[in-house]
Amino acid sequence: MIFLMASIVNFSQSYTFFCIYANILVILRRELCEMIRTATYIISSPDVKDCPKTGKPEYAFIGRSNVGKSSLINMLCHNPKLAKTSQKPGKTLLINHFLINDEWYLVDLPGYGFAQTGLKQREALRKMIERYCLLREEMVCLFVLVDCRHEPQKIDLEFMAWLGENGVPFAIVFTKGDKLGKVRLKENVEAYKNRLLEEWEELPPVFVTSSETGFGGEELTSYIEELDESIKS
Numbered sequence: 005m006i007f008l009m010a011s012i013v014n015f016s017q018s019y020t021f022f023c024i025y026a027n028i029l030v031i032l033r034r035e036l037c038e039m040i041r042t043a044t045y046i047i048s049s050p051d052v053k054d055c056p057k058t059g060k061p062e063y064a065f066i067g068r069s070n071v072g073k074s075s076l077i078n079m080l081c082h083n084p085k086l087a088k089t090s091q092k093p094g095k096t097l098l099i100n101h102f103l104i105n106d107e108w109y110l111v112d113l114p115g116y117g118f119a120q121t122g123l124k125q126r127e128a129l130r131k132m133i134e135r136y137c138l139l140r141e142e143m144v145c146l147f148v149l150v151d152c153r154h155e156p157q158k159i160d161l162e163f164m165a166w167l168g169e170n171g172v173p174f175a176i177v178f179t180k181g182d183k184l185g186k187v188r189l190k191e192n193v194e195a196y197k198n199r200l201l202e203e204w205e206e207l208p209p210v211f212v213t214s215s216e217t218g219f220g221g222e223e224l225t226s227y228i229e230e231l232d233e234s235i236k237s
């Protein structure tokens with residue numbers, strides 16, 4: 005009887021230790037994987053001249069309307085309500101700053117090329133985007149988002165060419181990766197890279213993501229953290 009009770013006490017102690025150990029591992033893993041610990045909306049600005057002078061590095065997301073810029077920011081920050089998203093294109097119309105870990109900013113830009121907006125508004129948005137790209141000193145890298153389902157679109161290729169001509173550093177992020185099977189996704193990304201290599205000598209960094217499943221989020225955050233470290237040193 006005494007032996008049985010001792011075994012039970014022993015087992016419950018081991019079990020408690022096991023639970024504590026497992027919890028510590030979970031917390032450590034989260035700390036390592038989730039490099040974005042805090043994300044706070046700061047301000048929306050109608051023009052680059054109105055953006056806050058933060059002196060902190062920022063990383064901006066651009067691309068066609070509805071490509072998934074705001075959703076990607078929410079996915080990276082583990083907060084579906086941080087940036088406003090919509091099924092309809094043309095949701096983000098201002099330059100939105102989000103402070104990450106009190107150290108750097110993610111910037112959600114309006115989309116380009118939404119045909120339904122009037123010519124006047126489209127022109128105003130184009131100006132807003134171009135002025136941000138050319139004049140924002142804090143911007144370290146622009147992430148150009150491309151829907152992985154589509155063939156290379158003229159508007160995106162022209163925009164990337166314009167970035168190249170103006171020496172704006174950029175990377176490409178394929179979005180909505182969950183909407184294609186593995187094989188098709190790989191084929192589309194390869195086809196896109198090959199199309200770019202017709203004009204570019206070297207490819208920019210390329211990421212494949214899904215805001216629906218979280219796929220590619222860690223790679224993208226790691227890249228931003230790497231850039232952030234490299235400009236500090």
Ligand SMILES: Nc1nc2c(ncn2[C@@H]2O[C@H](COP(=O)(O)OP(=O)(O)OP(=O)(O)O)[C@@H](O)[C@H]2O)c(=O)[nH]1
Nearest residue numbers: 070071072073074075089090094095096115180215
């Ligand atoms: N399945 C799937 N849907 C996505 C993904 N990313 C975005 N969406 C959907 O695409 C639509 C547009 O997403 P937004 O994040 O608002 O797109 P946006 O590029 O910010 O659009 P604008 O602000 O209008 O320029 C929404 O209905 C999202 O739920 C994704 O990775 N997978």
Ligand SMILES: [Mg+2]
Nearest residue numbers: 073074095096
């Ligand atoms: Mg948006």
